[in-house]
Amino acid sequence: KAGVTQTPRYLIKTRGQQVTLSCSPISGHRSVSWYQQTPGQGLQFLFEYFSETQRNKGNFPGRFSGRQFSNSRSEMNVSTLELGDSALYLCASSLTGAGEKLFFGSGTQLSVL
Amino acid sequence: SQQGEEDPQALSIQEGENATMNCSYKTSINNLQWYRQNSGRGLVHLILIRSNEREKHSGRLRVTLDTSKKSSSLLITASRAADTASYFCATVPNSGNTPLVFGKGTRLSVIA
Numbered sequence: 001k002a003g004v005t006q007t008p009r010y011l012i013k014t015r016g017q018q019v020t021l022s023c024s025p026i027s028g029h030r031s032v033s034w035y036q037q038t039p040g041q042g043l044q045f046l047f048e049y050f051s052e053t054q055r056n057k058g059n060f061p062g063r064f065s066g067r068q069f070s071n072s073r074s075e076m077n078v079s080t081l082e083l084g085d086s087a088l089y090l091c092a093s094s095l096t097g098a099g100e101k102l103f104f105g106s107g108t109q110l111s112v113l
Numbered sequence: 114s115q116q117g118e119e120d121p122q123a124l125s126i127q128e129g130e131n132a133t134m135n136c137s138y139k140t141s142i143n144n145l146q147w148y149r150q151n152s153g154r155g156l157v158h159l160i161l162i163r164s165n166e167r168e169k170h171s172g173r174l175r176v177t178l179d180t181s182k183k184s185s186s187l188l189i190t191a192s193r194a195a196d197t198a199s200y201f202c203a204t205v206p207n208s209g210n211t212p213l214v215f216g217k218g219t220r221l222s223v224i225a
Binding site: 006033042043045048056058071078088089090092097099101103104105106107110 | 143144146148154155156158159161199205211212213214215216217218219
């Protein structure tokens, strides 16, 4: 069974641009969560989608958004990038969410210059 | 915001020694999980312990949970160089359908 796939692996953008990251969960998993990881703040929860609906949302500004498609694949978008958005963005999937163990992708390393 | 706090922040040991990492959390939980992360990669789930369990084993891993003290520990026995990684605890709060909340991790270095 294929694991969680995140693309791209690396991204370099400049301030003010926008970016879209993609995540394909493990087949059959309906819950997809996104986390931002930085050295200073650690792992911060962004949002969780389940069956195309946002079920939980972390404390991030509206520049951060996401969606989930009918095949459970998910995208997150960050608009008007700031230097502080430089981070490793991790996607994780599980069957139903709800406190289950998470299966993580390798992440997208975003650098904002 | 972080729910779990790992201690120590960094740990360096010799191969063959045991490594113990601790996690403290603030609110009541449904379960607590431990994950490992190799540098710059995704996290790998190690073990899940439910709030009504006190101890769990998986291979060389032993996890304990003390809900009265709101703390957990992860013991890795007979460590190997390949165990070098960051280890995170993550809690599932009792308050409804809420996501996992991660601590900032313990950086373990196992020296061959």
